[in-house]
Amino acid sequence: MELSEARPTGRSRARGQPLGKLGLRGAAATYLLVMVALPVATLAREGLSKGLAELGRALVHPVARGAVFLTLETALVMAAVNAVMGTLIAYVLVRYRFPGRKLLDVLIDLPFAIPTLVTGMMIVTLLGPRAALGQLFEAAGVRVVYAPPAIILALLFVTLPLVVRTVQPVLHELDRADEEAAYTLGASEWTTFRRVTLPAIAPAIVSGALQSFARALGEFGSVVVVAGNIPRRTLTAAVHVFGEVESGDVHAASAMSLVLVTISFCVVLVVSARQRGAHG
Amino acid sequence: MAERAGGGQGRVRVVLIGAAVLYVGTLVLLPAFSLLRGALGGGLRPFVEVLARPDVLAALGMTAKLTAFAVVVNGTLGTALAFVLVRDRFVGKRVLHALVDVPFALSPVAVGVVLLSLFGKGGLLRPITDALGWEVAFAWPAMAMATAFVTLPFVVREVGPVLEEMGTDQELAAYTLGASPFVTFFRVTLPGIRWGLAYGTTLTMARAIGEFGAVLLVSGGIAGKTETATVFVYRALEDRDDRGAYVVATVLALASIGLLLLLDLMRRKRGARAEPGG
Amino acid sequence: MGIVARDLVKRFAGGSGRAVDAVSFEIGSGELVALLGPSGGGKTTVLRILAGLESPDEGRVLLRGVDVTDVRVQERNIGFVFQSYALFRHMTVRENVGFGLEIRGKSRTEIDRVVSELLALVRLAELGGRYPHELSGGQRQRVALARALAPGPSVLLLDEPFGALDAKVRLELREWLRRLHEERAITTVFVTHDQEEALSVADRVIVMNRGKVEQIGTPEEIYDRPATAFVAGFVGSINELEGEVRGGRAALGSLAVHAPPGAGDGTSVRAFVRPHDVELVGVTSRVEKRSSVEVATARVERLVRVGWMVRIELTLDDDQPLTVELTKDRVAELGLAEGEEVFVNLRDAKLFVQDYSI
Numbered sequence: 001m002e003l004s005e006a007r008p009t010g011r012s013r014a015r016g017q018p019l020g021k022l023g024l025r026g027a028a029a030t031y032l033l034v035m036v037a038l039p040v041a042t043l044a045r046e047g048l049s050k051g052l053a054e055l056g057r058a059l060v061h062p063v064a065r066g067a068v069f070l071t072l073e074t075a076l077v078m079a080a081v082n083a084v085m086g087t088l089i090a091y092v093l094v095r096y097r098f099p100g101r102k103l104l105d106v107l108i109d110l111p112f113a114i115p116t117l118v119t120g121m122m123i124v125t126l127l128g129p130r131a132a133l134g135q136l137f138e139a140a141g142v143r144v145v146y147a148p149p150a151i152i153l154a155l156l157f158v159t160l161p162l163v164v165r166t167v168q169p170v171l172h173e174l175d176r177a178d179e180e181a182a183y184t185l186g187a188s189e190w191t192t193f194r195r196v197t198l199p200a201i202a203p204a205i206v207s208g209a210l211q212s213f214a215r216a217l218g219e220f221g222s223v224v225v226v227a228g229n230i231p232r233r234t235l236t237a238a239v240h241v242f243g244e245v246e247s248g249d250v251h252a253a254s255a256m257s258l259v260l261v262t263i264s265f266c267v268v269l270v271v272s273a274r275q276r277g278a279h280g
Numbered sequence: 281m282a283e284r285a286g287g288g289q290g291r292v293r294v295v296l297i298g299a300a301v302l303y304v305g306t307l308v309l310l311p312a313f314s315l316l317r318g319a320l321g322g323g324l325r326p327f328v329e330v331l332a333r334p335d336v337l338a339a340l341g342m343t344a345k346l347t348a349f350a351v352v353v354n355g356t357l358g359t360a361l362a363f364v365l366v367r368d369r370f371v372g373k374r375v376l377h378a379l380v381d382v383p384f385a386l387s388p389v390a391v392g393v394v395l396l397s398l399f400g401k402g403g404l405l406r407p408i409t410d411a412l413g414w415e416v417a418f419a420w421p422a423m424a425m426a427t428a429f430v431t432l433p434f435v436v437r438e439v440g441p442v443l444e445e446m447g448t449d450q451e452l453a454a455y456t457l458g459a460s461p462f463v464t465f466f467r468v469t470l471p472g473i474r475w476g477l478a479y480g481t482t483l484t485m486a487r488a489i490g491e492f493g494a495v496l497l498v499s500g501g502i503a504g505k506t507e508t509a510t511v512f513v514y515r516a517l518e519d520r521d522d523r524g525a526y527v528v529a530t531v532l533a534l535a536s537i538g539l540l541l542l543l544d545l546m547r548r549k550r551g552a553r554a555e556p557g558g
Numbered sequence: 559m560g561i562v563a564r565d566l567v568k569r570f571a572g573g574s575g576r577a578v579d580a581v582s583f584e585i586g587s588g589e590l591v592a593l594l595g596p597s598g599g600g601k602t603t604v605l606r607i608l609a610g611l612e613s614p615d616e617g618r619v620l621l622r623g624v625d626v627t628d629v630r631v632q633e634r635n636i637g638f639v640f641q642s643y644a645l646f647r648h649m650t651v652r653e654n655v656g657f658g659l660e661i662r663g664k665s666r667t668e669i670d671r672v673v674s675e676l677l678a679l680v681r682l683a684e685l686g687g688r689y690p691h692e693l694s695g696g697q698r699q700r701v702a703l704a705r706a707l708a709p710g711p712s713v714l715l716l717d718e719p720f721g722a723l724d725a726k727v728r729l730e731l732r733e734w735l736r737r738l739h740e741e742r743a744i745t746t747v748f749v750t751h752d753q754e755e756a757l758s759v760a761d762r763v764i765v766m767n768r769g770k771v772e773q774i775g776t777p778e779e780i781y782d783r784p785a786t787a788f789v790a791g792f793v794g795s796i797n798e799l800e801g802e803v804r805g806g807r808a809a810l811g812s813l814a815v816h817a818p819p820g821a822g823d824g825t826s827v828r829a830f831v832r833p834h835d836v837e838l839v840g841v842t843s844r845v846e847k848r849s850s851v852e853v854a855t856a857r858v859e860r861l862v863r864v865g866w867m868v869r870i871e872l873t874l875d876d877d878q879p880l881t882v883e884l885t886k887d888r889v890a891e892l893g894l895a896e897g898e899e900v901f902v903n904l905r906d907a908k909l910f911v912q913d914y915s916i
C-alpha cells in the first residue's frame with residue numbers, strides 16, 4: 001500500500017468509534033436495562049403498589065410468615081453444612097492426588113448442569129415412601145421426603161459447587177511455602193490448617209456460603225418436588241409464591257417475591273462488596 | 281504439583297479423601313443412579329415408547345427452541361455487553377456491571393411473577409401487546425424472555441475476563457498490519473475469545489434446558505403447545521404419569537451430563553492455551 | 559526524510575501534565591535511530607504517535623514526506639513490534655507472519671514465498687507450525703519482527719524490543735537487528751531505556767526525559783559531549799560530585815578539574831565522572847605524592863569483581879563516594895586491598911553549572 005494513496009479520515013482513527021460499534025454497544029446496554037432493570041422496577045412497583053402497610057400485612061399472614069421462616073431456617077442449615085463440606089472438598093481436590101480425583105472434580109459441577117426439578121425427582125426416587133431407602137428411614141421413624149430434611153438435602157445438592165468453586169482457586173493460589181514454613185517450625189497438619197491456611201481462605205468460604213444462602217432462598221424446582229408443600233410446615237417462600245400465582249393472587253406473589261429478592265440482593269451486595277474490598 | 285505434607289498425613293489424608301468422596305457420592309451420585317434405575321427399570325422399550333409420544337416430542341421441541349433463542353440472543357448481546365463493560369468507560373458503568381448479576385440473585389418464581397405482572401391479565405404492558413395483537417403471556421414469547429433472562433449473565437461473565445486478559449495489543453498489532461476494525465474483530469478478537477464464548481454458551485444451554493420455575497409460571501402449561509420438557513415432567517408427576525416423568529427427566533439429566541463433559545473438555549483445552557502467548 | 563516529528567504534544571486524560579511535550583526530530587531514510595530515556599519519559603507514546611496508534615494533541619507527523627497526522631494506522635504502511643510482542647495467540651507462526659499479506663489480498667503462493675523467506679531470515683524456518691505459547695521469548699520476538707516486516711513497511715518501529723529477554727539472547731538479537739538493518743535499510747526507530755543498547759546499535763540517538771527531547775546526536779556525541787546534566791547523568795556516569803568554581807578550577811571537594819567555560823568564581827557546579835575517567839595513582843604507602851597534579855586521598859571500601867573488571871568503591875577524604883573501574887590485572891599490579899589508602903586523580907569530568915532557576 002502506498003502512502004500517497006492514504007486518505008485522511010479526520011479525527012476518527014483506529015481509536016475512534018465507528019457508528020456500527022456504537023450502535024451495537026447501545027443495543028447491548030439497552031438490552032441489559034430492559035431485561036434486568038425493568039423487571040426489578042416492576043417487582044418493586046407491584047410489591048409496593050398497595051403501600052408498605054399492605055406489604056407488611058401480606059407477610060404477617062401465618063402461612064406467609066411460616067414460609068419465610070422455613071426458607072431462612074433451611075437455607076441457614078444448608079449454608080453451614082456447605083461451608084464445612086465445601087471447604088473440605090476443595091482442600092482435598094487441591095492438595096491431594098488420588099484415583100478418581102478428576103471424576104470428583106467434574107461431579108462437583110453436576111448440580112449446576114442438572115435441572116433442579118430433576119434434582120428433586122432424584123431425591124424422591126431415592127428416599128421417597130416407595131423407595132427402599134425411604135422405607136428404611138420411615139421404619140426408623142425419620143421422615144425425610146416431604147419434610148424439612150429433604151429441603152435441606154435438595155438445597156445442598158443445588159448449591160454444592162458454590163463453596164467448592166469459590167474456595168478452590170484461592171487455595172490453589174495460596175503459596176505452599178507458607179504451609180511448609182509452618183511444618184518446618186514443627187506445626188502439625190491440623191495446626192497448620194487452622195493457623196495458616198484457614199485464615200487465608202476464610203473470606204472465600206464466607207463468600208461461597210453467602211452465595212449459596214442467597215441461591216437457596218429462591219430455590220424452587222427441587223424444593224417443590226421434595227417438600228410436600230404443606231402450609232406452615234413444609235411450604236417454602238418460593239413455593240408459596242407459586243401457590244399464590246396459581247390461586248390468582250399476583251399481588252401477594254409480588255409481595256413475597258419482593259421480600260425474597262431484597263434479602264438475596266442484600267446478601268449478593270455484601271458478597272460483591274467483600275470481593276471488591278479483597279481486591280484492594 | 282507434587283503432593284507433600286507434614287506430620288502424620290497418611291491417616292488424615294485417607295479420612296479427608298474418604299469424607300469428600302462419600303459426601304459427593306451420597307449427595308450427587310446416589311440420587312442420580314436411583315433416577316436412572318427408575319427410568320430404565322422396565323427396559324429400553326417403554327423408554328422409546330414415551331419418547332415417541334407427541335406431547336413429549338412437543339415439550340422437548342419447545343425446550344430446544346427456547347434454548348436456541350437464549351443462546352443466540354445472549355451469545356451476541358452478551359458478548360457485546362462484555363465489550364461495553366471491559367472496554368468502555370462511562371458514567372454508571374458500575375451500576376451496569378452490578379445489573380449483569382441480578383438474574384443470578386433473582387428467584388425463578390420472582391422472574392415469572394414479574395413477567396406476569398407485565399404481560400399477564402391486567403399487566404402493565406398488556407394494553408400495548410393487546411393493541412398489537414401479540415400473545416405474550418402463556419405463549420412462547422414470555423417463555424423465551426424468561427429463559428433469556430435467567431441465562432443472561434453466563435456469556436458476559438465468561439467473555440469479560442478473557443477480553444480483559446487479552447487486552448488490545450493483538451488488535452492494535454492487526455491494525456498496524458493493515459487490518460480494518462471489522463476484519464480485526466473477526467480474525468483476531470473473536471478467535472481470541474472463542475473459548476470463553478463457547479464456555480459461556482454451553483453454560484447458557486445447560487441452564488436454559490433446565491429452567492423450570494419462571495417458565496412454569498408464564499407457560500400456562502398447555503400440553504403439546506406451551507410445555508417445555510421440565511414443565512412436562514412436573515405435570516406428569518402431578519398426573520401420576522410416572523413413566524413419562526422419569527423418561528423425560530432422564531433425557532434432561534443425560535443432556536446436562538453431556539454438556540458438563542463438554543464444559544470439562546473446554547476447560548482443559550482453554551487451560552492449555554491460557555498461558556500468555558505473545 | 560524518512561520520519562519527521564514536528565512539535566508533538568500529548569496529554570492523557572487523568573494524567574498530570576504532558577506525556578509528550580513539544581517533541582521534534584527528523585530521521586533520514588534508512589537510518590537506525592534509538593529513542594532512549596528513563597521509564598515514563600514518553601518514548602512509547604512518541605512511537606505510538608508515529609505509528610498512528612495514538613493521535614497527538616498538537617503537532618504533525620510526516621512519513622516519507624507525506625503528512626500522515628490524520629491517516630489511519632492501517633494506511634501508514636509501518637511495521638510495529640510491540641513490547642509484549644502481541645502475537646496472535648490462536649495463529650501459528652506462519653499464520654502470524656502471513657497475516658499482513660493476507661489482509662492485502664496477496665495470493666497464497668506469494669504469501670507462502672514471503673513467509674518462508676522471512677522465517678529463514680529470522681532462523682525460525684522449522685517452527686512455522688508452532689503456536690506462540692510454544693516458543694521461547696527470543697523466538698517470539700523474532701516472529702514479531704518477521705510479522706512486522708512481511709508486508710514490506712517503509713518504516714519499522716520497535717518498542718523496547720529486547721527488554722524482556724535474558725542478557726545473552728539480547729546481545730544476539732541486537733547484533734541481528736543491526737545486520738538486518740544493513741541488509742534491508744528500512745528506516746528504523748527503536749525504544750530502549752538501556753543506554754548501552756542505544757549507543758551500540760543505533761546510528762543516532764534521541765534522548766528523552768519527562769516528555770521532552772534532551773539531545774539528539776550520534777552515540778559519540780551523546781557519550782562525549784552530553785548537552786545537558788540529565789544526559790551526562792543518564793549516559794555512562796556513575797559518579798556525581800558537587801563543587802564550585804575557584805580560581806579558574808572547579809573544586810570538587812578534595813579533587814579539582816578545569817572549570818566550565820564562562821563560569822566565574824563562586825559558581826556552583828555539578829560534575830559527572832565516568833568510572834574509567836578516574837585515575838588511581840597508587841597506594842599511598844608505596845608511591846610518592848606528586849605535587850604537580852591535584853590528587854586526593856581516598857579509602858578503598860570494597861572491591862567487587864564483575865567478570866574481567868573490578869569495581870572499586872572509594873570514599874574520598876571529604877566523605878564523597880567515588881566508583882572506579884579497573885581491569886583485574888591492573889588491580890593486582892597496584893596491589894589494592896580493602897581498607898587501604900590510595901591517591902586518586904580525575905582525568906575528565908562532564909561539568910554543568912547548577913541551575914537554580916527552579
Ligand SMILES: Nc1ncnc2c1ncn2[C@@H]1O[C@H](COP(=O)(O)OP(=O)(O)O)[C@@H](O)[C@H]1O
Nearest residue numbers: 570571573577596597598599600601602603604
Ligand atoms: N494511556 C495512557 N493513559 C494515561 N497516561 C498514560 C498513558 N500512556 C502513557 N501515559 C503516561 O505518559 C507518560 C509517558 O509514558 P510512556 O510513553 O509509556 O513512557 P516510556 O515509554 O518512556 O516509559 C507516563 O507518565 C505515563 O504514565
Ligand SMILES: [Mg+2]
Nearest residue numbers: 598601602718
Ligand atoms: Mg515504554
